[in-house]
Amino acid sequence: MTALIRNASDAAYEITAEQAEIRDAAKKFFMNELHPLQQRMDDEDWWPETAMPALGKMGYLGVTVPPDYGGAGLDYLAAGLVAEELAAANPALGISWLAHDNLCANNIYRNGSEAQRRKYLPKLCAGEWVGALGMTEPGAGSDALGSMRTTARREGDRYILNGTKLYITNGPIADVLLVYAKTDPAKGAHGISAFVVEKHFPGFKVAQKLDKMGYRGSPLGELVFQDCEVPAENRVGDENRGHVVMMSGLDLERAMAAPMSIGIAARALALALDYAKMRVQFGKPIASFQMIQSKLAEMYIELEAARTLVYRVLVACNALDRGEGGRGEIHKLSAAALYAAARACSVCCTEAVQIFGGSGYMRDTEINRLYRTAKLNEIAAGTQEIRKLIIARELIGG
Ligand SMILES: Cc1cc2nc3c(=O)[nH]c(=O)nc-3n(C[C@H](O)[C@H](O)[C@H](O)COP(=O)(O)OP(=O)(O)OC[C@H]3O[C@@H](n4cnc5c(N)ncnc54)[C@H](O)[C@@H]3O)c2cc1C
Known part of the structure; x- marks a missing residue:
């Protein structure tokens, strides 16, 4: 094996030579190929259609999915290092990648049946299909579980979905969406199931593409399900066990969103x-x-303090079994990692604009783009307030 020399930071963070090599190759590719796309993506809210297939070809999709299904089979820390470099080079592609790779593909891998894995993962890992996740609704944001109004009614060998999902990353371009809906509304949060919805299923519609202040170029949408027919075999996991898929998925989402803030x-x-x-x-x-x-x-201090926690939590994710998470140590740690990373990101972007003075206030500068982008990291995947609630609840117990 090649003896690579690790720098002092990598040694401090216990990044192996192999993980550093993956990170450095990713950085080179993202800076050369994807960084130049940022300006047009921001100016025109333009989505580069070749980006996902290019990421797939280079092995940067399905990073945590085993090679058997077309993925790269990386550990969570190596995957996080890829996420960090992608977000640093092109944040908008970073958030679309997160929705595709972590929220959709990794969730299908961790919770789906063997048939669902075989059907959806190879194309998602190749970038032939774009993935998304639909949880948030107009009336269900922080209280996503309790206030969810979308329903799924069983009719023979299919479910009929009705409802609206809001602020869905990749929604307007997604081929495959992991969607949560209430199969037993009377049971509240314990009456939710997860489904894989394909964009051509009858009754599925993109209601509108939304215009946002940062992460521009990453398509965000409102989705409508009007008597949308979903084959029963597309239910992910058991009926009324969607909260387990959702809560464990959210822990991994937070753990993987955190290195993006670091980047x-x-x-x-x-x-x-x-x-x-x-x-x-x-x-x-x-x-x-x-x-x-x-x-x-x-x-520097904010960044490195957050980085330390983020990397340790990514390592902890490696030990999570299928369906595990959504409570306990990893629930608390992933919320803390994203809180610290999002705060460091806001501090660094705000102070950087201050250092740039008037030029940092100009909309077409990279630092201005990062500043507009950073705010979302305190809002999505559970706001800073919700992350604190999670931590406090786990600390207090009960
Ligand atoms: C660009 C973007 C991309 C997104 N991508 C996706 C996606 O791909 N899939 C998806 O499903 N969702 C997505 N979301 C939705 C995102 O997760 C929600 O916006 C977020 O969870 C907050 O919900 P909300 O916007 O409804 O705010 P609300 O829940 O209405 O919160 C408003 C304010 O009240 C505070 N608050 C609420 N409850 C409490 C409480 N109990 N205690 C203290 N304060 C509280 C919040 O912290 C916040 O400050 C995205 C959002 C955006 C903007």
């Missing part, structure tokens, strides 16, 4: 550092002023 924060710090060394005021580079140095140091 964006690291990119903001790198851009700010370059600018501070280059920009001259009062006859000196602004990096020579202690107030700017203080900002740079604080950004």
